Amino acid sequence: MLEDLKQTVLEANKLLPAYGLVTFTWGNVSQIDREKGIVAIKPSGVPYDELKLDDIVLTDLDGNIVEGDLNPSSDLETHLEFYRNWSNIGGVVHTHSQWATSFAQAGLDLKALGTTHADYFYGAVPCTRKMTDEEIQGDYELETGKVIVEEFKTRGIDPDEVPAVLVHSHGPFVWGKDAKKAVENSVVLEEVAKMNATATLLQNNQIDSMQQVLLDKHFKRKHGPNAYYGQGK
Amino acid sequence: MLEDLKQTVLEANKLLPAYGLVTFTWGNVSQIDREKGIVAIKPSGVPYDELKLDDIVLTDLDGNIVEGDLNPSSDLETHLEFYRNWSNIGGVVHTHSQWATSFAQAGLDLKALGTTHADYFYGAVPCTRKMTDEEIQGDYELETGKVIVEEFKTRGIDPDEVPAVLVHSHGPFVWGKDAKKAVENSVVLEEVAKMNATATLLQNNQIDSMQQVLLDKHFKRKHGPNAYYGQGK
Amino acid sequence: MLEDLKQTVLEANKLLPAYGLVTFTWGNVSQIDREKGIVAIKPSGVPYDELKLDDIVLTDLDGNIVEGDLNPSSDLETHLEFYRNWSNIGGVVHTHSQWATSFAQAGLDLKALGTTHADYFYGAVPCTRKMTDEEIQGDYELETGKVIVEEFKTRGIDPDEVPAVLVHSHGPFVWGKDAKKAVENSVVLEEVAKMNATATLLQNNQIDSMQQVLLDKHFKRKHGPNAYYGQGK
Amino acid sequence: MLEDLKQTVLEANKLLPAYGLVTFTWGNVSQIDREKGIVAIKPSGVPYDELKLDDIVLTDLDGNIVEGDLNPSSDLETHLEFYRNWSNIGGVVHTHSQWATSFAQAGLDLKALGTTHADYFYGAVPCTRKMTDEEIQGDYELETGKVIVEEFKTRGIDPDEVPAVLVHSHGPFVWGKDAKKAVENSVVLEEVAKMNATATLLQNNQIDSMQQVLLDKHFKRKHGPNAYYGQGK
Structure with a gap:
């Protein structure tokens, strides 16, 4: 049943390594058929x-x-919590992509620093609070989903406008209207995290410019009437 | 009409992913035929x-x-503002390339720190002031162009000598005598931004050197009369 | 003799460049046949x-x-010290992989900052103390192994639960139940070191968010009823 | 004449892009035939x-x-100054490789922080003093060579033991017994610069470890009797 949904989810999962978002089996994609109330997801631990x-x-x-011989991704319950609470989303992605995960590990929101971010996320991508011992030791993956949904509710963030979250000390969950869009949003999240990390590095930029005479020498060695670089003239 | 111009612009746009300057459709290249007063540009949102x-x-x-069934790049008006004001330039590139964009997001000029920079840009690549609310809410892409042209005028920078700018909280625009040269300058801007970011990181370099005796051990394990690494002797 | 063991070790060594863990000949993998008490290892300096x-x-x-015409890896004695002391391990890897080596050069433990780390290493990956002059000038590679084994004993770390170490001013040694698993753990160590280095960079994140009006402009240029990016509508 | 020398230099130059050490035409390799006193070098500006x-x-x-229709690399005089002063070297490389150049732009020696460095360079790779206006405006490329040779003499560094230098605000020159070895040393210099930059970043590592209970959860989800990740059991 639902061969199209399964095919879509298969292809979306294979996009994760193609976009460099995963190492080994560290990521999974799902998509929901809202009409039938059925979710298709990657099996756990399969390359x-x-x-x-x-x-x-x-x-x-x-x-x-409902169908399948393998165990579903251990993150299934987190995905389901999104589908149950957010009626407009159709696809969910979880990865440990490097740059987004670094923000999660530092426990920091990914602030909107530029238009690349603004083209996809309408404000900061939130980092959740730390989970409590009870949440971690209880139904962990479900509780992860609950903490995320709570974070969006408490802060008044619309998941349709900010389709991603950073789970504290863990990594990103990303979503969209379908699995393919959720993967696209995952790529963008990683790009934006990379740019923001570098922008952070530049905060205390106090390094001196080069000597003017060396700037002159090199620019004029290649440009203008006295240039002597290359095979010209 | 102008098949050569269109072919040149087509190829120059395809260089953007080849050089790793873009993700998805985040960039565009144009070139002008000065004689005919016609600009060829990428359509919006096409991979x-x-x-x-x-x-x-x-x-x-x-x-x-003048020709074409698709919407032009939404950045068209920024490109046109350059062509109208700067008579020597023939090609324009816009990207969100990672390192240059990081400087734009940090609101920092890209200072000339070394000869790689000096070979292409005669001084700092300026970062514009923030745009006003009126400029952003008005004819945004045109106003972006105006803010850039203003920045060069106010600071007395010659766009032929510094063929690039960083738009605050946005990313780079780069130009040159034609589209191909503008792409080349975009590659260089990205390289220089990368190097300058790393140089910035090194400002507070206070880390200790290794022990002399360990330096001796490893160097002499591979070099000189007592070397024992590899299959030699 | 032991053709299977040699084949396994051959393939595991070839995984090092495939995973980007080595430059030139800077790494080696071994595996032990516990029953026969025989270790297979890469020869020294062979590409x-x-x-x-x-x-x-x-x-x-x-x-x-016992067999072979070439000199074994100069790190052989370090590998053997692990096999002699830690009875559950079956494979050992040594590399100078960039990010893990950076932590070794900074003389820092690789702290557990997130679940990617926790999925493979049960606590911080320790960095050893500096070796003494006597240890360096003596039977250096054997002493390296001894310092590592001492570090795990002194700190009460179980090598089965934390299958990696950073040797001060040198680089990582990694192990596992066999050579292939030791290579997998080496890949993970490198990934985690990369993420932790970036998280460190973010510690003093104080950069300002972009203007709200620019965020509005860009998000709404691409999303919602007034979007005008792309070829839609 | 000297077809072998030319072939060697041709191949060594083509290794520069293969190893990711150059962008466009930003690098050159030469080798000397000591017996004949002839140097073979890349022409200027040829891809x-x-x-x-x-x-x-x-x-x-x-x-x-002595032979050839093209202009030699504009850096020829720097190469020749090395060959004239350092009788043991046979090959020279110049690049603007990213990480080494970042140290040059920051005006910093590349300190020996670990054994990767010690395996190839017997101590810090020096960064030269800034050149004077007279040196820059005079016979620039020759003066560059003179400043480098002076730096090694003044500091008492043996160019056979430290086969590389960082020219202030410029980039690396690297050498070796022949062109191929000089390229190898260039690759190592870049690797070591990358590692040292990252080690520098880690100096102020003060980030907190994750919660113990989350570490427990994730490690035990994948390891030991209660593991439930994957398809096992």
């Missing part, structure tokens, strides 16, 4: 290049397996 | 690998579409 | 792409060569 | 992928062209 159509697991919104 | 000759849009210097 | 099955050197646990 | 055997320029030790 992307070995992943086949029939490996994709189908579950209902309570996490009951 | 580089799907871009065909007939997708390239031709406009006059007021932005009226 | 990975020239490495053949018969180049792999077999030694006993005292370092006596 | 590496267009470089042919007959493009290689032969000169004597005074810079007189």
Whole structure:
């Protein structure tokens, strides 16, 4: 059943290594069929290049397996919590992509520093509070989803306008209208995190410019009437 | 009409992903035919690998579409403002390339720190002032161009000698005698931004050198009469 | 003899350049056959792409060569010290991979900052104390192994739970149940070191967010009823 | 004449882009035939992928062209100053490789921080003093060579033991017994500069470790009797 949904989710999962967002099996993508209330998700621990159509697991919104022989991603319950609470989203991605994860590890929101960010995320991508011991030791993956949904509610952030979150000491979850869009948003999140990290590095930029005479020498060695670089003249 | 110009602009746009300067559709290149007063530019939102000759849009210097079925890049008006004000330039590039954009997001000029910079840019690549609310809410892309032209005028910078700018909280615009040269200058801007960011990181370099005896051990393990690394002797 | 062991070690060594963990010949992998007490290891100074099955050197646990015409890796004695002391491990990797080595050069433990780390290493990956002059000038590679084993004992770290170490001013040694798992752990160590270095960079993140009006402009240029980016509408 | 020398220099130049050490034409390699007193060097401004055997320029030790129709690299005089002063070296490389150049731009020696450095360079790779206006405005490339040779003499550094230098506000020159070895040393210099830059970043590492309970959760989710990640059990 739902071969198209499974095919879409298969392809979206294979995009993760293609975009350099994952190492080994560290990521998973799901998509929901809202009409049928069925979610298709990557199986746990299967390498992307070995992943086949029939490996994709189908579950209902309570996490009951409807089709598939493999265990679903251990992050399934986090995905489901999003689908249950946010009715406009259709696809979810989880990765440990390097730059976004660095912000999660530092416990920092990814602030909107420029228009690249603004083109995709309408404000800071929030970093959640630390989870409590009870949440971690309880139904951990479900509680992760609850903490995220709570964070958006408490801060008054619309998940349709900011389709990503950083889980404290963990990494990003990203979503969109479908799995493919969620992957696209994951790529952008990583790009923006990279740029913002570098911008942060530049905060205390106090380094001196080069000597004017050396600037003259090199520019004029290549440009203007006295240039002597290359094979010209 | 102007098939050569369109072909040149097509190829120059395809260089952006080849040089790693863009993600998805985040960049555009144009070139002007000064004699005819016609500008060829990338259409908005079309992926580089799907871009065909007939997708390239031709406009006059007021932005009226002369040929082409697609919407031109939303940055068209910024390009045109350059062509109208700076008579020596023939090609313009806009990207969100990572390192240059980081400087734009930090609101910092890219200072001339070394001869790599000096070979292409005769002094700091300026970062513009922030745009006013009126400029942003008005004819935004045109106003972006005006703020850039103003920045060069106010600071007395010759756009032929410093063929690039960083737009505050946004990213770089780069130009040159034609589209191909503008792309080359974009590559160099990115390289120089990368080097300058790293040089900035080194400002407070206070880390200790290794022990002399360990230096001796390793150097002499591989070099001189008592070397024992590898298959030698 | 032990063709399977040699084949496994050959393939594991070739994974080092495939995963970008080595430059030139800067790394080596070994695996032990516990039943026979034989260790297979890369020969010293041979490039990975020239490495053949018969180049792999077999030694006993005292370092006596049992088979092979080439000198074993100069780090052999460090590997053997691990096999002699830690009975559960089956494979050892040494590299100078960039990010892990940076922590070794800074003389810092790689702290557990996030779940990527926690999925593989149960606590900080320790950096050893500096070696003494006597240790360096004595049987250096053996002493390196001893310092590492001492570090784990003194700190009460279980090498089965934290399968990696950073040798001060040098680089990482990594292990696992076999050579392949030790290589996998080496990849993870490098990823985690990269993420932790970036998280460190973010500590003093004080950069200002962009203007709200510019955020509005760019988000709404691409999303919602007034979007005008791309070819839509 | 000297076809072998020209072939060696041709191949060594083509290694520069292969190792990611150059952008466009920003680098050159030479080698000397000590017996004949002839130096073979890359022509100025010719892209590496267009470089042919007959493009290689032969000169004597005074810079007189002995064979070749093209202008030699503008850095020729710097190379020659090394060959005239340091009798053991046979090959010279100049690049603007990113990480080494960043140290040059920051005006900093590349200190020996670890054994990767010690395996190739017996102590810090020095950064030269700034050149004087007279030196820059005079016979610039020759003066560059003189400043480097002076730096090694003044500091008592043996160019055979530290086969590289950083020219202030410019970039690295690297040498070795022949062109191929000089390229190898250039690769190592870049690697070491990268590692040292990262080690510098870590100096003020004060970031907190993750919660113990989250560390427990994730490690034990994948390891030990209660693991539930993947398809096992």
